[in-house]
Amino acid sequence: xxxxxxxxxxxxxxxxxxxxxxxxxxxxxxxxxxxxxxxxxxxxxxxxxxxxxxxxxxxxxxxxxxxxxxxxxxxxxxxxxxxxxxxxxxxxxxxxxxxxxxxxxxxxxxxxxxxxxxxxxxxxxxxxxxxxxxxxxxxxxxxxxxxxxxxxxxxxxxxxxxxxxxxxxxxxxxxxxxxxxxxxxxxxxxxxxxxxxxxxxxxxxxxxxxxxxxxxxxxxxxxxxxxxxxxxxxxxxxxxxxxxxxxxxxxxxxxxxxxxxxxxxxxxxxxxxxxxxxxxxxxxxxxxxxxxxxxxxxxxxxxxxxxxxxxx
Numbered sequence: 001x002x003x004x005x006x007x008x009x010x011x012x013x014x015x016x017x018x019x020x021x022x023x024x025x026x027x028x029x030x031x032x033x034x035x036x037x038x039x040x041x042x043x044x045x046x047x048x049x050x051x052x053x054x055x056x057x058x059x060x061x062x063x064x065x066x067x068x069x070x071x072x073x074x075x076x077x078x079x080x081x082x083x084x085x086x087x088x089x090x091x092x093x094x095x096x097x098x099x100x101x102x103x104x105x106x107x108x109x110x111x112x113x114x115x116x117x118x119x120x121x122x123x124x125x126x127x128x129x130x131x132x133x134x135x136x137x138x139x140x141x142x143x144x145x146x147x148x149x150x151x152x153x154x155x156x157x158x159x160x161x162x163x164x165x166x167x168x169x170x171x172x173x174x175x176x177x178x179x180x181x182x183x184x185x186x187x188x189x190x191x192x193x194x195x196x197x198x199x200x201x202x203x204x205x206x207x208x209x210x211x212x213x214x215x216x217x218x219x220x221x222x223x224x225x226x227x228x229x230x231x232x233x234x235x236x237x238x239x240x241x242x243x244x245x246x247x248x249x250x251x252x253x254x255x256x257x258x259x260x261x262x263x264x265x266x267x268x269x270x271x272x273x274x275x276x277x278x279x280x281x282x283x284x285x286x287x288x289x290x291x292x293x294x295x296x297x298x299x300x301x302x303x304x305x306x307x308x309x310x311x312x
Contacts, residue, residue, distance in 0.1 A: 015099025020293030077078025118236030255295025
């Protein structure tokens with residue numbers, strides 16, 4: 001029996017370098033209403049408590065900016081995601097920036113602590129930096145590193161102070177059970193990756209992480225890529241899907257913080273939603289990084305509404 005879908009708003013932008021991603025979930029609801037996407041507007045919606053005020057405070061840690069706010073949001077998001085799954089619902093998480101995935105995955109892992117969790121990360125970026133390697137200090141570029149728990153010290157170029165390192169370890173071990181790592185690199189698949197630093201790709205290659213770059217997607221077709229990804233993760237008990245809208249080509253919309261050319265087509269994205277949203281192993285599906293302040297006429301939110309509504 002298919003589980004009821006619940007939409008969770010996690011409208012936090014503490015981990016981003018640009019403001020506006022916190023408005024993404026409400027922009028999506030607005031466009032769902034305009035487009036009469038009743039499956040979305042009439043679903044149950046819940047919102048995580050707001051911690052975005054931290055983003056306007058002084059930066060204490062230049063290599064992990066606003067990490068205090070990210071930790072607070074992570075804990076709150078994890079609790080709501082875990083509660084939703086415990087109530088036999090499937091959460092669709094509409095998050096601000098991609099650092100929110102730390103909280104969502106933590107919530108899933110809290111509920112299923114002794115099972116293998118596979119993650120399909122559809123994104124232009126690897127998000128494998130740590131405070132020891134980051135060029136920007138923005139935690140949305142560190143989300144996956146926090147989840148696999150590898151600081152990549154071998155590629156270290158920054159010198160965070162002792163308190164910053166303590167805060168980073170608190171983020172990695174967030175959750176009542178302090179589980180870290182949350183996932184194993186062998187249980188991770190990336191789709192659409194095309195923009196990353198050398199430190200990140202070295203870490204991915206070190207762990208042998210499965211990557212599907214745009215040229216492979218175009219060569220094989222998205223349907224084949226998704227089937228290969230599912231086969232690769234077939235030994236996992238559950239799946240977490242994270243769809244960063246910057247995985248799509250900027251010709252669809254530039255309404256995201258870090259658009260990158262040569263992205264997925266709308267048809268590719270539709271296959272992602274259709275194939276993965278209702279997969280029996282999918283326990284949570286995240287949509288992240290919609291930024292209406294960087295958009296024109298809410299084009300990105302409109303595109304995502306169409307994708308979600310068609311796959312619902």
